[in-house]
Structure formats: structure tokens, C-alpha cells
Amino acid sequence: MENSLVLIVEDEPAIARILDAYLLREGFRTVQASDGETALQHHAVLKPDLVLLDAGIPRLDGFAVLARLRQSGSTPVIMVTALADDIDRLSGLHLGADDYIVKPFNPQEVVARVKAVLRRSLGEQKGAARRFRGLEVDFDSYAAFVLKDGQRQPLTLTLSEFRILAHMIRHPTQVFARADILDACMPESDALARTVDTHVSNLRRKLEEMGETGFLPAVRGIGYRLADPQ
CATH class of the missing domain: 1.10.10.10 (Winged helix-like DNA-binding domain superfamily/Winged helix DNA-binding domain)
Known part of the structure; x- marks a missing residue:
């Protein structure tokens, strides 16, 4: 899990900086995008291990980005939204989000969620087929x-x-x-x-x-x- 690359997709610079600092402190590598189109470009080139994806980004919102990501693969995605309504959360899950976080959030909780999703994706569950x-x-x-x-x-x-x-x-x-x-x-x-x-x-x-x-x-x-x- 150490050295895993996390793509932070967030258009609020202060939030992006906080997430970046906490993830770097835990040994992750990070890359940032402030809009949907840049996020897709970074994903295509850099192949991140996980995407932290804000729902309210410009130039393709988070749900549109998630739909595009799911068309091309199964990179773990944690949606971040400022809307607490359950329908918005379920919209992300319907498109294939692996988890979601509602703003305002504790950055340490975000790191814990990232670790949990990566543990699942990196195959800690063992056993025969x-x-x-x-x-x-x-x-x-x-x-x-x-x-x-x-x-x-x-x-x-x-x-x-x-x-x-x-x-x-x-x-x-x-x-x-x-x-x-x-x-x-x-x-x-x-x-x-x-x-x-x-x-x-x-x-x-x-x-x-x-x-x-x-x-x-x-x-x-x-x-x-x-x-x-x-």
C-alpha cells in the first residue's frame, strides 16, 4: 500500500492542499487535478491506484468523470460531495463508486478510507478460486x-x-x-x-x-x- 499513487480531484485549492499533505504524511504519492477533463488525462497517463473524486468539479462533474472511468476500468474511486442527500450518494454508487465521503470531513478519516479501499483492491483477502x-x-x-x-x-x-x-x-x-x-x-x-x-x-x-x-x-x-x- 505504501507508495500508492492517489489522484486528488478537487477544485478548492485549500481542501486539495490539506488532502495532499495528509496523504503524503502517510507515505502515499499524490497528483492533483482541479477539473474533470484534467482528471481523465491524469488517469489515462499516470494510472493512479485510487481516485479521490469531488462531485462538484468544473469541466465534467465528478459523476461524469466516474462514468468515464468505469467505462475504461475498475480503478478504486472514493466520491467526495458537499451534498448530504442520500440520492446524490446513491447516484455515485450506481455509477460504480467504491465509497463516498461527505463534506465537511476529517482529513484523517479520508486517509483511513483510502487505506481501507486500497487494502481491498490490493488483494488482502486470500484463498483458492x-x-x-x-x-x-x-x-x-x-x-x-x-x-x-x-x-x-x-x-x-x-x-x-x-x-x-x-x-x-x-x-x-x-x-x-x-x-x-x-x-x-x-x-x-x-x-x-x-x-x-x-x-x-x-x-x-x-x-x-x-x-x-x-x-x-x-x-x-x-x-x-x-x-x-x-
Whole structure:
């Protein structure tokens, strides 16, 4: 985790300086962008390990930048917003944000969130790959695949989506409550339990786009299971 490169996308110079100072003190490398277009250019050239992305930046707002980042890969993204409304938070999660922080924030809390997301992305969870029906999850490499005609087709998932899939595939027909999924897969986040619905919906959609239907059925009043028993 040390020496990881964090792209700070923030148009308020004072906030950007504070974040930069705290991250540098913890051993991170940093680069800054004050608008969306510059952020995308830095991301394309520098390949940061994580992006701290303010929602209210000029020249492409944070949500537009996040959507573009998710089209090209799965770099961890923590959204930063001054809007505390849950709908705005869920908008970021729907596009694939791995976590969010609401202004005003404690810079030490931001650093803690960065470390937590990077721990997940760098693969601290270990174990052999596991298969279930047409799915395979490799816990060591944080990769997931759809198995078709003897071929492994990679799934492009956010960290939260991967963690949900990895958590549920260990007990694929067990019903998991939303709160349990949140605690197991996003323990450092202050996200609401209902944000699990957004991640599960995105994961289900990606599986269906790969031709894998019937996964992640909702269990009314409880939560979700990976698949119904056959």
C-alpha cells in the first residue's frame, strides 16, 4: 500500500492542499487535478491506484468523470460531495463508486478510507478460486469470470461488487441480510444498508449482460442469495 499513487480531484485549492499533505504524511504519492477533463488525462497517463473524486468539479462533474472511468476500468474511486442527500450518494454508487465521503470531513478519516479501499483492491483477502455454476471467483487476484464453452470471460466489477460476489459464492444458496452484506463487504464505509441494493443490482445486470441469468434473487424482507437452490 505504501507508495500508492492517489489522484486528488478537487477544485478548492485549500481542501486539495490539506488532502495532499495528509496523504503524503502517510507515505502515499499524490497528483492533483482541479477539473474533470484534467482528471481523465491524469488517469489515462499516470494510472493512479485510487481516485479521490469531488462531485462538484468544473469541466465534467465528478459523476461524469466516474462514468468515464468505469467505462475504461475498475480503478478504486472514493466520491467526495458537499451534498448530504442520500440520492446524490446513491447516484455515485450506481455509477460504480467504491465509497463516498461527505463534506465537511476529517482529513484523517479520508486517509483511513483510502487505506481501507486500497487494502481491498490490493488483494488482502486470500484463498483458492471458487466456482459455482457458470461463475468463478479468484480470491487471490480479485478477479471474477463467467465460464462459457471452456473459456473464462472476465467480469469487470467494482471493488464493492467483487466483494459481494466473493462473499456470497462461499455459501451460494444462503440468504444474506443487507446489513450482513454491508458489514462483510464494506465494513469501513458509513453507507446505508439500502446501498447494497444498488451494488447488487449493478452486479446482477453485469452478469445478465454476460448471459448469466437467475443470479442474485431478492428474498423478500431479508436480503439476497447468490442463487436459488436447484
